[in-house]
Amino acid sequence: MATADVTVMGGGIFGLAIGWECARRGARVVLCEAERIGAGPSGGLVGALAPHVPEQWNAKKAFQFESLVMAEEFWAGVREASGRDPGYARTGRLQPLADAAAVALARGRETGAEALWRGLARWRVVEAPGDGWAPESPTGLCIEDTLTARLHPRDAGAALAAAIRMRGGVVEEGRAEPPAGVLGQRRSPGALIWATGVAGLAALSADLGRQVGSGVKGQSARLACEAQARPQIFADGLHIVPHHDGTVAVGSTAEREFDAPDTTDGQIEVLIERARALCPSLRDAPVIERWAGVRPRARSLAPMLGEWPGRAGHFIANGGFKIGFGMAPKVAEVLADLVLEGRDAIPAGFRVEDSL
Structure with missing residues (x-):
């Protein structure tokens, strides 16, 4: 398998969106999914991209708003790169x-x-x-x-996977562990991003000795x-x-x-x-x-983003719950900023330590 600048574990909406954003910026991306694209909740049916009520404004609502506003351009880019329709439309x-x-x-x-x-x-x-x-x-x-907009969950996942491949990335299904040679197994440059949903929350909880979600x-x-x-x-x-x-x-x-x-x-x-x-x-x-x-x-009720405490070069993108598809464009942007440019734009309340 090719050497990667970014290895993403997990083929749900967060992992795929981050993989695409990194590939779009020119990074070499390898994405590994333990089962198949859309095997978990990101392969569900609803696909509602709906905002919080416009009052009592906070970092979570502002982040979601920015993500919903940028969604049209984000999904248009995925559609153009992949040649597949993710089912996005801002229909209200x-x-x-x-x-x-x-x-x-x-x-x-x-x-x-x-x-x-x-x-x-x-x-x-x-x-x-x-x-x-x-x-x-x-x-x-x-x-x-x-x-409010809509997105077809399964079509969106397939389009993201195809877009990553079209930019030279690797999407491998049926792999639950990082490929040999990436950070965390041997000395190698690059970032390892864990976007592994419920299983990832359990692994992080076990590693940190407390329930994070x-x-x-x-x-x-x-x-x-x-x-x-x-x-x-x-x-x-x-x-x-x-x-x-x-x-x-x-x-x-x-x-x-x-x-x-x-x-x-x-x-x-x-x-x-x-x-x-x-x-x-x-x-x-x-x-x-x-x-x-x-x-x-x-536990924080917001997406959990940032470095895995105690594991240099490992990052977390998890906790999408009901708003993962709506949050995905902005999550992808801030994770790509962090792992590719070293720029930390993760808002308060979204960090891994906020769920400890």
């Missing part, structure tokens, strides 16, 4: 408003969005469309935001429905996400305790029925897939 999102208190709160956030989102996207209260797609709103009003199970479903240009819906804690391939994803659960990590159960059936009740267009749409998987959640 609707959220019905249940009562007068919810309307007042949403209107207050309009002002916050004008300042915090710097005119790059809108958050506003509008009349509910009443077109059979969005849920009926008790107030006749809903929140419309134009920052855990896995949270999620279940979701995919229905056949031609709604490619429709906005996403977020209602009653449920995401409804139209995709470019004529499907709509609905999800997801958040289960801290579970026995069967990759098995769906009655909770997904409840989710599907809720989605049908909320969205008239889905009432007769056939279910074509049910999915379950375990997502990595850091």
